[in-house]
Structure formats: structure tokens, C-alpha cells
Amino acid sequence: MYKILIVNKFFYKRGGDCTYTMNLARLLEQQNHEIAIFAMQYHENINSGWDTYYPSEVVFSGGSLKSKILATSRLMGFAGVKSSFLKILDDFKPDIVHLNNIHSYLSPIIAKLAHNRGIKVVWTLHDYKLICPAYSCLRDGKVCELCFLEPLSVLMKKCMKRSWTASIMAYIEAKRWNRNQIEPYVDSFICPSSFMANKMKQAGYNEKKLNVLCNFIEFDKSRNACNQKADIREQAYCYIGRLSKEKGLKQLLEVATSLQYKLYIAGEGPLKDILEKKYACEKIIFLGKLDNDEVSRLLRHVQFSVLPSIWYENSPLSIIESLCMGTPVLAANIGGIPELINDENGLLFKPNNLNDLGDKIIYLLKKRSFNNEMIQTSSADRFSSKNYYNRLIEIYNDNK
Incomplete structure (x- = not known):
């Protein structure tokens, strides 16, 4: 020990x-x-x-x-x-x-x-x-790798919060704590x-x-997921996570406003007030921060969860938790996400492509069915x- x-x-x-x-x-x-x-x-x-x-x-x-x-x-x-x-x-x-x-x-x-x-x-x-002083390998809404070997671009492009002060500090930190240090x-x-x-x-x-x-995922949560009986799922989908720019929420909500299906948004973050004010309506419901049990109930209530990220996602817990509840995932084909999604547990769409996102939301809600029990069992073991x-x-x- x-x-x-x-x-x-x-x-x-x-x-x-x-x-x-x-x-x-x-x-x-x-x-x-x-x-x-x-x-x-x-x-x-x-x-x-x-x-x-x-x-x-x-x-x-x-x-x-x-x-x-x-x-x-x-x-x-x-x-x-x-x-x-x-x-x-x-x-x-x-x-x-x-x-x-x-x-x-x-x-x-x-x-x-x-x-x-x-x-x-x-x-x-x-x-x-x-390897990226601004954390996300993201600049002006697009992926960027300019600082991998030399961090000067974070300063020249003002990448950190679009602020000179924040970008200067990020550059200083990156030079002080470079790979050799x-x-x-x-x-x-x-x-x-x-x-x-x-x-x-x-x-x-x-x-x-x-x-x-x-x-x-925690052992008790994965075990409890496999012991729960399947719910009757609403013809709806959900996003669970941080309400921030890199998650692609503005793109998702632009698409959601043009569709007839209900979208649940769970979480908090810097964009919360802005997004609620602009998009909240009968078919786009902001739930705020949920506890673990509430997240589980939501995931078992909808047809699928969605993660529309525009940055290099790593290994998102939101995807793992969704799959362990037997809920398939529609996610952007970016970063580490494709390592988690396959034909049996979800679908990928082109990042930053609103048409592809909208088409696949409709496809999953109207035409595609999944074996929720199989997703749940295999994922609880895998994760x-x-x-x-x-x-x-x-x-x-x-x-x-």
C-alpha cells in the first residue's frame, strides 16, 4: 500500500x-x-x-x-x-x-x-x-497548434481570454515552465x-x-447503472456539462432552435446567463446544475446525449457517464472523442458543421435505435x- x-x-x-x-x-x-x-x-x-x-x-x-x-x-x-x-x-x-x-x-x-x-x-x-499556454489548443473558435514548440503565439495572437494581460501572463508561465523545466x-x-x-x-x-x-466512472455508479431498469425514453436529447465556448453550445443551440424536438441543457458556466436569455423556450430547457442522481435520471429519460465540442476534447466524463447509463452519444469528431464512440453506442458529426449536426440529431431521434442495455453493460465494464x-x-x- x-x-x-x-x-x-x-x-x-x-x-x-x-x-x-x-x-x-x-x-x-x-x-x-x-x-x-x-x-x-x-x-x-x-x-x-x-x-x-x-x-x-x-x-x-x-x-x-x-x-x-x-x-x-x-x-x-x-x-x-x-x-x-x-x-x-x-x-x-x-x-x-x-x-x-x-x-x-x-x-x-x-x-x-x-x-x-x-x-x-x-x-x-x-x-x-x-503544450498550449491557453489550455485548449483553440483560437478564434478553431483548433490551433502554433505554441507546441514555441509559445510566442499566445502573446502575438492574444489567445488567452482575448486579453493582453492574460496572454502576457500565460506566455511568462509557459516560458518559465517549459518542457525542460x-x-x-x-x-x-x-x-x-x-x-x-x-x-x-x-x-x-x-x-x-x-x-x-x-x-x-466510480464503481458504485457503474454497478447501480447496470441494476437499474430501463425507463421509457422521451423523444428528446440532452447536453450535460460546462456551459462554455469550447463546448460548442452556441452551435448546438442554433441548430436546436430550428428543430421541433426538446433539448435539455444541464450544467453551469460562464455562458449560462447569455445562453438562457437568448435560447430558453419550451423546447430548450435549462436545468442548471444537477446532482449525480438527477444526472442519471436525465440520461435515462432521453434518447441520447450530445457533446458538440469545438476543441480537442480529451476523455470527457460526460460521454462516459452517458454510455454507462445505456444512453448513446452524438458527439463531434474531434480530439479523443472518437476513441469512445462506435457504431454500437453513438454517432459522430463533423465539428463546427451545423448542417451535419442537425441532420444527425433528426436521424437519431427518428430513424436510429440502439441496444441500451448492451451499451450500459459494455460501458460499465470498459470504464x-x-x-x-x-x-x-x-x-x-x-x-x-
């Missing part, structure tokens, strides 16, 4: 990285490993028992000049993160440090600090921050898709350190926490 320090910049259900981090902690505890958590102080964090070790919150937008200076110092590896992390290393004495999203609000310096003490460092990648201190990178592993390799990372391991844990332990054991 290992003592494992799990690190993520937040510790509440903010997004996919946070959900994964919390699921990972539970999974490892269930297998009798000793777990500690390291994150940034934040008012929505769930109590982990290790909160006193967290460095103070930093603010990158809307704060005072002093807070912006503090935030800039943090992304460089200062402003309390170093001392806080060394303290938890001293007291917990982990065998393994398992990193997740740590840039900006924490810092990659923690990989170096752990490595220098002879601690194995494993890093699960949830986005493309190590990260890769030597990480033993293994976990890439949730082969697509991500190939992009990391394209950007110069050592393929021997890249391990492809698809995301998982099980048991399979994930067995492969993760192999990675942990490697060279230990």
Missing part, C-alpha cells in the same frame, strides 16, 4: 479535473492506500482534512494590483506554494505525488520539489496546458486518450513517459474503476 498525495488546484466539483481528483481519492482510499490532498484555499472546497496546508487563494482577474502581483508570483512558483507544499511533504511523507491541474493557482514547482526528495511523480493530464521531474504522464499522448509526443515529450489510460485501478497500480509500481 502507498501513501499518495493527490494534488489539484481546487477540491470541489468545479469541472472534469476536480471530479476526477475526488473520484481518484475515493478509489485509492477504498483500496486501503493512505491519501492526502493538496489544493489552493478556496471557499467552495470540500473539507479534506488537509486544508490547513493549502496555500492562500490568488485571484487573476478583477482583483487589486496587489492581488495581481501575488497571482503572478504564484504562477512562477512563489507566493506561499513552495513552503506549503514542503510542509505537507514533511508531515505526510508520501511515496507518490499524483498531480492533476496545477498551473497558475498552484505551480509546477511542486513536481520538482517532490522529485528532489526522491518521491515518484505521476501527472494526469486533463487539458493541453503543458517539467519533464525531468515527472516519472509518468497519464494521458486519458491516445490523441492527447500523440499531441504530447508531437510537442517533444518523451513517449516512454506517456501512458494512455482512459478516464473511469470501471476496477480496470482503471489495476492499470494505475502498474504505473505506480513501474520503476519503484
Whole structure:
């Protein structure tokens, strides 16, 4: 059994990285490993028992000049993160440090600090921050790879939030924490898709350190899914996830307004108010943030879920959860998505192609039927926490 320090910049259900981090902690505890958590102080964090070790919150937008200076110092590896992390290393004495999203609000310096003490460092990648300063490989609504080998484009193209200030900070961070300042201190990178592993390799990372391991669903959730009886499904479809630009929601909603079928939108995000104001109507229903049980009920109520992303999706939990509920998925043919979808469990459409999206929504609602029970059973096994844990332990054991 290992003592494992799990690190993520937040510790509440903010997004996919946070959900994964919390699921990972539970999974490892269930297998009798000793777990500690390291994150940034934040008012929505769930109590982990290790909160006193967290460095103070930093603010990158809307704060005072002093807070912006503090935030800039943090992304460089200062402003309390170093001392806080060394303290938890001293007291917990982990065998393994398992990193997740740590840039900006924490810092990659923690990989170096752990490595220098002879601690194995494993890093699960949830986005493309190590090769794209703006995280998403997305610029002006289109995929972009200009910064893979040199990050100057993030500054020249003003990629980060269309802001000079944010883009300058992203450039500084990318230069400070380039591949030469990260890769030597990480033993293994976990890439949730082969697509991500190939992009990391394209950007110069050592393929021997890249391990492809698809995301998982919690054991209890997958088991309960297989035990549930099928519902009578409404002739409707749903989107579940973050309401943000890279998810392609504006494109989806433009199509949905021209169709007669009901679309349910579940989730929160920066576009929530804008989208609700423009698109909410009898056939487009915004449900807000749902808990796990509500998500399960929604997925079992509709014909299929849809993910219209325009960025290089990695291994979306929204797809995995849908499939484990026996609900097929219509998704953009981009990033790691095609690794999850086949003829038996869903359909792909051309990203950013509204005509193709609309045609396939109609096709799935009117002409195509799926074996929901088969989708559910095969997916619950494929994405099980048991399979994930067995492969993760192999990675942990490697060279230990």
C-alpha cells in the first residue's frame, strides 16, 4: 500500500479535473492506500482534512494590483506554494505525488520539489496546458497548434481570454515552465486518450513517459447503472456539462432552435446567463446544475446525449457517464472523442458543421435505435474503476 498525495488546484466539483481528483481519492482510499490532498484555499472546497496546508487563494482577474502581483508570483512558483507544499511533504511523507491541474493557482514547482526528495511523480493530464499556454489548443473558435514548440503565439495572437494581460501572463508561465523545466521531474504522464499522448509526443515529450489510460466512472455508479431498469425514453436529447465556448453550445443551440424536438441543457458556466436569455423556450430547457442522481435520471429519460465540442476534447466524463447509463452519444469528431464512440453506442458529426449536426440529431431521434442495455453493460465494464485501478497500480509500481 502507498501513501499518495493527490494534488489539484481546487477540491470541489468545479469541472472534469476536480471530479476526477475526488473520484481518484475515493478509489485509492477504498483500496486501503493512505491519501492526502493538496489544493489552493478556496471557499467552495470540500473539507479534506488537509486544508490547513493549502496555500492562500490568488485571484487573476478583477482583483487589486496587489492581488495581481501575488497571482503572478504564484504562477512562477512563489507566493506561499513552495513552503506549503514542503510542509505537507514533511508531515505526510508520501511515496507518490499524483498531480492533476496545477498551473497558475498552484505551480509546477511542486513536481520538482517532490522529485528532489526522491518521491515518484505521476501527472494526469486533463487539458493541453503543458503544450498550449491557453489550455485548449483553440483560437478564434478553431483548433490551433502554433505554441507546441514555441509559445510566442499566445502573446502575438492574444489567445488567452482575448486579453493582453492574460496572454502576457500565460506566455511568462509557459516560458518559465517549459518542457525542460517539467519533464525531468515527472516519472509518468497519464494521458486519458491516445490523441492527447500523440499531441504530447508531437510537442517533444518523451513517449516512454506517456501512458494512455482512459478516464473511469466510480464503481458504485457503474454497478447501480447496470441494476437499474430501463425507463421509457422521451423523444428528446440532452447536453450535460460546462456551459462554455469550447463546448460548442452556441452551435448546438442554433441548430436546436430550428428543430421541433426538446433539448435539455444541464450544467453551469460562464455562458449560462447569455445562453438562457437568448435560447430558453419550451423546447430548450435549462436545468442548471444537477446532482449525480438527477444526472442519471436525465440520461435515462432521453434518447441520447450530445457533446458538440469545438476543441480537442480529451476523455470527457460526460460521454462516459452517458454510455454507462445505456444512453448513446452524438458527439463531434474531434480530439479523443472518437476513441469512445462506435457504431454500437453513438454517432459522430463533423465539428463546427451545423448542417451535419442537425441532420444527425433528426436521424437519431427518428430513424436510429440502439441496444441500451448492451451499451450500459459494455460501458460499465470498459470504464470501471476496477480496470482503471489495476492499470494505475502498474504505473505506480513501474520503476519503484
